[in-house]
Every structure is written in structure tokens, then in C-alpha cells.
Amino acid sequence: MNIILIAPPAAGKGTQAEFISKKYNLSCISTGSLLRETIANGDPFQIQKKMRDGNLISDDIIISLVREKLIDLNRFVLDGFPRNINQARLLDEIFKEVNKKIDFVIYLSLEKSLGEQRIIGRRSCPKCKKVYNIYVNELRPSNENTCDDCKESLIVREDDNKETFENRYKIYKEQTEPLIDYYRSKGVLFEIDASQDKFEIFREIEDLLGEV
Ligand code: ADP
Secondary structure, X not given: OOEEXXXXXXXXXXXXXXXXXXXXXXXXXXXXXXXXXXXXXXXXXXXXXXXXXXXXXXXHHHHHHHHHHHHHOOOEEEEOOOOOHHHHHHHHHHHXXXXXXXXXXXXXXXXXXXXXXXXXXXXXXXXXXXXXXXXXXXHOOOOOOEOOOOOOEOEOOOXXXXXXXXXXXXXXXXXXXXXXXXXXXXXXXXXXXXXXXXXXXXXXXXXXXXXO
């Protein structure tokens, strides 16, 4: 089973990708995490500023990061890729070469104002990567600014501010949203309301994907 997640900023794409990969035993391929790793390893492609501003990284770099994984791994959930029509076409080509297919494209829909509130309150643990939100009851850490699990001080992601949010949302509308019709016309698109809490969203995803 191969799954793609599409969502506006802050719909909880990363969280659901993790839930799905655990329950259904799928590898999680997150382009956001892969890009943050390459930056931590010396930023050979000089993408830090682009990412900080919420702009998309070039399709060539993205494909170079995911190509091998798409070919080698079986059964995965894609978190953050494809992000535009060109990447979707490139994915189709790779899948054609290796005889794989997309089973579900899950579109997590969320209103802009809710996304903005979530982004501005987001904090994460630099050690275990757990994500919190100081404005959302069920995501608030028990002690403000400290990870519940490893007691590290929480950090604000570099691209989590109002200005970047506006840019990310604009780019989402222009480049990523067209993927919804692209996959709808292939008959693999399923929409889930992402304004619910993360467990409720996952319950709906489980209903869609079925029991293992
Ligand atoms: P979020 O889920 O909050 O939108 P991600 O972690 O998926 O954030 O992505 C963070 C940033 O990484 C994006 O704003 C963009 O700069 C870059 N990025 C991630 N995936 C892609 C992709 N497939 N193509 C181009 N840029 C990407």
C-alpha cells in the first residue's frame, strides 16, 4: 500500500504520516525532514534561506533526495511530496518504471485561519522531534517549553512565523492545491476534515484504509 498526503500548512500532515506509518507498517518519506537533515549536514544545496522563507526547493533536488527511496522501499507514506504538478508527473514516471502504484491520496483540508493559529503556536523537541502547540489544548506540553518525554527545551521551527505562513499558504494555493484535481481525476483522492483533533482525524483515516 502506497499513500500520499496533501495538506495546506499546519493541517497535521507530519503527525498523520507518522500514525499511518506505525499502524500500517509503512516507511515514511518526509521531504521536509530530509531537507532539514541535509541543512544540518552542512547545507550542500544552500536551501536554508529558501526553506526559511517558505519557498519550494527545486524539483531536481527533491527528486535526488527521494528517487532511491521510492525505488527501493516497498509500502510507504509520502509526507510533503509531490508538492506540485511537475513532481506528481515525475513520481508517475518513476512508479511506471518500477511498476508501483498510488493507492490512496489523502487530502487533509483545513481553513487558512486555523492553520495560522496552529503554526504560530507550534513548538517541537529538538531531541525526539515530538511536536506540541501552546494554543491547542491537547497538544500543549505539561510544562510550557519543555518536552514531556525527554525534558529538553522546546524550539520554534525556523519557518514557523506569520510572514512565512502567508508565503507558504500562497505557494500551497498556487502549486500544491492543483494536485487535488490531478488525483481526483485518477480516482484515488479522499478528503478528510483536518480541523478535528489528531486522533479523530486518524480514526477517519483508519476507516478509509481499513483494518490490517
Ligand atoms: P509543512 O508540512 O509544515 O508544510 P514540510 O516539513 O512538509 O512543512 O516542508 C517544509 C518546507 O520544506 C517547505 O516549506 C518547502 O520549503 C520545503 N519542501 C518540503 N517538501 C518539498 C517538496 N516536495 N518540494 C519543494 N519543497 C519542499
